[in-house]
Amino acid sequence: MFKFFRSYLILLVALAAPASGETLRLYIDADYSISRHGAEAIELGVTTALSEVGARAGGFDLEVLPRDHRANSKRSLATMRNYLRDPKGLAVIGGVHSPPYLTNKRFINENGVLLLLPWSAAGPITRADDGVENWIYRLSVDDTKAGPFLVARALSHAHCERTALLLVDTGWGRANKGTMRTAFETAQAQEPYVFMFPSSIGAASARTLVQSIARVSPDCVIMLVSAAEGALLLNELHKELPSTKVISHWGILAADFEDRIAPATLSNMDLEVLQTCGLEQERRKAPALKRALDLASDAQSPFHSLSDIPASTGFVHGYDLTRILLAAIEQAARASDWAALSIQQRRAAVRLALTRLDAPVDGILKTYNEPFAPYSLTHRDAHEALGLGDLCMASFDETGRLVLVDHSQLGHL
Numbered sequence: 001m002f003k004f005f006r007s008y009l010i011l012l013v014a015l016a017a018p019a020s021g022e023t024l025r026l027y028i029d030a031d032y033s034i035s036r037h038g039a040e041a042i043e044l045g046v047t048t049a050l051s052e053v054g055a056r057a058g059g060f061d062l063e064v065l066p067r068d069h070r071a072n073s074k075r076s077l078a079t080m081r082n083y084l085r086d087p088k089g090l091a092v093i094g095g096v097h098s099p100p101y102l103t104n105k106r107f108i109n110e111n112g113v114l115l116l117l118p119w120s121a122a123g124p125i126t127r128a129d130d131g132v133e134n135w136i137y138r139l140s141v142d143d144t145k146a147g148p149f150l151v152a153r154a155l156s157h158a159h160c161e162r163t164a165l166l167l168v169d170t171g172w173g174r175a176n177k178g179t180m181r182t183a184f185e186t187a188q189a190q191e192p193y194v195f196m197f198p199s200s201i202g203a204a205s206a207r208t209l210v211q212s213i214a215r216v217s218p219d220c221v222i223m224l225v226s227a228a229e230g231a232l233l234l235n236e237l238h239k240e241l242p243s244t245k246v247i248s249h250w251g252i253l254a255a256d257f258e259d260r261i262a263p264a265t266l267s268n269m270d271l272e273v274l275q276t277c278g279l280e281q282e283r284r285k286a287p288a289l290k291r292a293l294d295l296a297s298d299a300q301s302p303f304h305s306l307s308d309i310p311a312s313t314g315f316v317h318g319y320d321l322t323r324i325l326l327a328a329i330e331q332a333a334r335a336s337d338w339a340a341l342s343i344q345q346r347r348a349a350v351r352l353a354l355t356r357l358d359a360p361v362d363g364i365l366k367t368y369n370e371p372f373a374p375y376s377l378t379h380r381d382a383h384e385a386l387g388l389g390d391l392c393m394a395s396f397d398e399t400g401r402l403v404l405v406d407h408s409q410l411g412h413l
Contacts, residue, residue: 024060024346025088026325029079030095031254032068035227037310038096038254039068042118044309045318046093048296049326057326058333063088069100076100080113087343090350091116091325093318096254098122098172101136109135114347116325118317119254121146122172123179126383134375137354139321139385141250143172146274147179148186149391150222150247153272155189158245160220162190164213166233167224169196176224176249193218201229210236224249231260238265245270247393253311258400266396272405277392278316279404281364282306289364292319307401320363324371324385327361328353355382365390 028046030039043066055062069076077100083089091114094101098120101108108115109128115136117125123144128134154160165180167173177194184192193216197209210233213221221244225233230252237246250273258266281289282305293303296315306312332338332349341349354372361368371385381387393405 022060023063023088024058024090024329025063025065025083025086027079027083027089027092028064028066028095029069029076029092029100030066031071031097032066033070035071035096035254035311037227037256038119038314039066041309041311041314042093042095042318044296045118045292045315045320046322048292048315049319049322051295052323053326057329058338062090069095069097071097071099073100073103077104077107080104080108080111083113084111089343090114090329090347093118093321094120096120096314098125099170101125102171105136106132109133112344112347114351116321118321119314121249121251122175123147124171124175127380128375130377134383135351137321137372137383137385139324139371140317141274141276141391142381142384142386143176144179145388146249146391147176148183149388150249150274151180151183151187151189153247153393154220154222154245155184155187158220158247160218160245162216162218163192163220163222164216164218165192165194165222165224166209166213167194167196168199168226168229170199172251173224180222192222197229199226199229201232203232206232206236209233210240213237214240218244220245220247222247223252225251227252227255227257228260231257234269234271235262235265238262238269242268243270246272248273250274250313253313253402255311263400266400267398272393272395273402275313275392275394275402275404276316276365276386276390277404278306278313278364279394279402280392283404286364288362289316292316292364312402316364320361320365320368321385323363324354324357324361324368325350327357327359331357 028043032039067079083092094115094117096119101120102122109132117138117140119140121141121143126136126138154163167177195213297303303309309315328350331353355374373382375382394402395405397403
């Protein structure tokens, strides 16, 4: 149903665009295989924002080209190479995983790939080396903030004294290990027990790993995993440590996590999941969210709430980031020579506009006033549209739907 719906909206966007004959392309480089829900949610957010403007900005029709990198850095790099050769390729919108952009970061910045990230969370992605132009912009969780946020949640709310870190052994997991260990040191808390595991973990290995965790008797487990591994590990945690609080990064929500996990586990585990605050906007009945959901809906697939959209945070971020991109395109197009620019010059003009937007942009999460700024080593958050105050926690209710953890409990940590 969701896949049909995505195709329907892309067709609607294409039909709404005037046939000017001049087109710019937005590539979506995402994992439509392993983390399909996340990729499709991002794409739905992008196409919903485009539908508001008839898929047109800066005097050009805008075309969306979805490309499946299958969580593979080499496939992602191939898409970027194709984009660079495309005389109509304006920007790349990345999807879900961090490793493709950690691995290819140098290529991206050295070749001027205008990359916008509505999901990938690893902190180093948007931080460039000295003297390197930074072409990567993120509207998503930033793990330099998320890691300490999760640690503070464990220490200040759950009052955990023995915490285990359960981390996938990738660049994403390793970066968070350092960030979270530092957060424990800063809080003068007991050093956490660290358990790393390969991304290809199977059921038997998951059982052995959780048995090892059980031997240290943690009262909290902070988990950074994907959906498939997360379901395996939570099912085992429920058997071995049923009363232990689990505080999870949002990586578990990018695919069919709820379908893989036993209903009893989901309803009985003390499980919280990191989110940005879309559910808070839903609680407030934010007009921007209602408008976006209405635009994304049709008679066969109405979206009454964010829980109706799998991996809904991808939808929220994709929508808000595309609205910012559209504002940057329109601002860049006000230059008298816009129509005569090469595609490389247009990418550079839009990149410049992203860091100098002269008007606020209304999104679902908030109104963005100068969401990005010129990057420097003294302003390392310059390419982050969201910050610590945009992070929330959610839990699963008895029906399996995500619900906001009482915002007052967060105290914004």
